Amino acid sequence: MLPQGNHSWLTLAGLLIALGWLIWFSWRYAWWRRTLPYHLPRILMYHMIAPPRRGSRYNGMRVSPHQFERQVRWLRNKGWHFYTVSELVELGTHVKPRSVAITFDDGYADNLMEALPVLQKYQAKATVYVLAGEKIEDWSSQKNKAHDSGELLSEPRMSVSQQRQLLASGLIEIGSHTLTHANLLKLNVNETMKELVESKQRLEVELGVEIRSFAYPFGYFKVGDEARVKEAGYRSAVTTERGVMDPADLAPYQLPRLKVSGKEGMLAFMNRMRTGWRGANK
Ligand SMILES: [Zn+2]
Structure with a gap:
């Protein structure tokens, strides 16, 4: 009797472990979420293409160059069509199923050094939102007062000539992210219009293209x-709201995006493209 008793305990332990793993996996990857229709384009939000930095609280904003290449290669292999944000908005309902717009915020120099070679290798388009002013606020502390490391401010950002190099590739649209990384909630109407209009004008003079x-x-x-x-002359604006755009019911100044975090692997990325979520709560 004793050996049999031991066996049933082992079986029970095994079942509990398997159940625990299943619950963990389901919470982590949320495979049960419904697939978003593929005629709705996905706009992806990136910041830096750089390896994680030890002890940094911004590593979610750093997708490693290796990981970024895996993601773009996967999109290309799975037949996704790459557009700039302005192209997506202009195409409207004529956009192809499985369309994606890669975007980068803040204009970090690694967008040119690390992201562009990958985009060129897979002929993938992207949109880069840059700051047009010389004097930039330390925006790491603006959203959360505890974040005062100045770390984001000290990350190298692209010069005008580097932004021109991006444009010369023929794969990149450049958009505005204000002059100073302004928190529009804190600005009055005049200050808001200045950030919108002057950043657009400056970039257009510096780069010789329309900023849309x-x-x-x-x-x-x-x-x-x-x-x-809209009044400042832009044709579209992207938010950080999670979601996918609906070309049949377009709100061009409130385009939602899907954030790609440096902390997620390929399975999470594939989930993100399919459902908009990488897991149960993110
Ligand atoms: Zn930003």
Whole structure:
């Protein structure tokens, strides 16, 4: 009798372990979420293409060059069509199924050094939202007062000539992310219009192209800002709201995006493309 008793205990332990793993896996990857229809384009949000830095609290904003290449290669192999944000908005309902717009915020130098070679290798387009002013606020502390490391401010960002190199590739659209990484919630109407209009004008003079798209810093905007972005002459604006755009019911000044974090692997990325979520709560 004794050996049999031991066996049933082992079986029970095994079942409990398997159940625990299943619950963990389901929470982590949320495989049960419904697939978003593939005629709805995905706009992906990236920041830096760089390896994680030890002890940094911004590693979610750093997707390693290796990981970024795996993601772009996967998109290319799975037949996704790459567009700039302005192309997506212009195409409207004529956009192909499985369309994706890769975007980068803040204009970090690694977008040129690390991301562009990958984009060229797979002929993938992208949109880069840059800051047009010389004097930039330390925006790491603006969203969360505890974040005062100045780390994001000290990350190298692209010069005008580097932005021109991006454009010369023929794969990149450049959009505005204001002059100073302004928190629009804290600005009055005049200050908001200055950030919107002057950043657009400066970039157009420096780069010699029309600046058609805008990205709200921190994803923040107040009542009326969408109309102001339009009044400033932009044709679209991206937020940090999670979601996919619906070309049949387009809100061009409130385009949602899917954030790609440096902390997630390929399975999470594939989930993100399919459902908009990488797991149960993210
Ligand atoms: Zn930003």
